[in-house]
Amino acid sequence: MKAAKSGRRARAESVCGALLSARGLSLCVAESCTGGRLAHRITSVPGSSGYFAGGVVAYSNEVKTALLGVSRGLIGRHGAVSAEVAAAMALGAARLMGADVALSTTGVAGPSGGTPKKPVGLVYIALAGRGRVVVRRRMFAGSRREVREAAAEAALGLLGKSLKRPGGWPEPVWKGQRHGKED
Numbered sequence: 198m199k200a201a202k203s204g205r206r207a208r209a210e211s212v213c214g215a216l217l218s219a220r221g222l223s224l225c226v227a228e229s230c231t232g233g234r235l236a237h238r239i240t241s242v243p244g245s246s247g248y249f250a251g252g253v254v255a256y257s258n259e260v261k262t263a264l265l266g267v268s269r270g271l272i273g274r275h276g277a278v279s280a281e282v283a284a285a286m287a288l289g290a291a292r293l294m295g296a297d298v299a300l301s302t303t304g305v306a307g308p309s310g311g312t313p314k315k316p317v318g319l320v321y322i323a324l325a326g327r328g329r330v331v332v333r334r335r336m337f338a339g340s341r342r343e344v345r346e347a348a349a350e351a352a353l354g355l356l357g358k359s360l361k362r363p364g365g366w367p368e369p370v371w372k373g374q375r376h377g378k379e380d
Contacts, residue, residue, distance in 0.1 A: 209353035210238040210245075216360035217248040222297040222326075224356075226252035227265055227290035229277070230304035230320055234349040250294040255286060265289030278303050278315050280323075280332040287325035298326035300352045306344045320348040324355050331359070 217224055226235045236252035239245055253264055258277055261267040267285040275281040286301035304320030311317035318337045323330055333355060337347040 208238075209350060209357055210242050213353055213357045213360065214239070214242045214245055214248060216357065217298070218244070220360065222360075223248055223250045223295075224298045224300070225250040225290045225294040225296035226352075227286040227299065227301040228252060228254050229256055229261070229286070229302060230306045231302045231345050231349045231352070232256065234345055235300060235302065235352055238349060238353065250296040253290060253293070261286060261289075265293065276315065278305055278319060278321065280321050280334060283321035283323035283332050284325070284330040287323035287330060291325050298324070298356070300324055300356055302348050302352055304344070304348060306341045306348075308341055318344050320344070320351070322348065322352045322355055324352075324359060331355070 213224075224239065226239070228235050233252070233254050236249075239249050239252075253260070255261045255265055258269075258272050261272065261277065261282070262269050265286050266289040267282055271281055271285055283301050283303050286303060287299040290296070290301060291299035301323045302320060305311050305315055305317050307317035309317075311319070316336075318339075320335045320337060321332055322335060323332045333351070335348070335351055337344045337351075339347065
């Protein structure tokens, strides 16, 4: 992608938008820890209505289950902050909105709520499409705002990187047993 006129690198949401448009793909999002930041960034791009179907901020487990179809059992077994739930959120959003590609985020933004197994800054990002799901586990440092911003940037980065690959998809593909390694 070309750099912006200001000499800076093009923003991830602009790059993703251009790639989605060029491929004729639609996108939707299911956000928990990013609280709408992904949708905000995506819709800040002029023309995004041509490829962005919409988004859900599924902050509570009740919304994850009722709207996105994430099973209560899955949340009970793995917790809301898990690769499994991130994958289910992305698949549920794609199904709900009829989009070709879906991104989801779930994590612990802080400053409280972390545990030794799921510390503050832990975020799972899922990308679903073509009947496949890729999940990345990431750790971010900083304030609540910084963790949320970094998670949104990482999600857009995963999407852009995936759309740029030959065949348009990253590996490894999540099989329900494991998730992709950290970027």
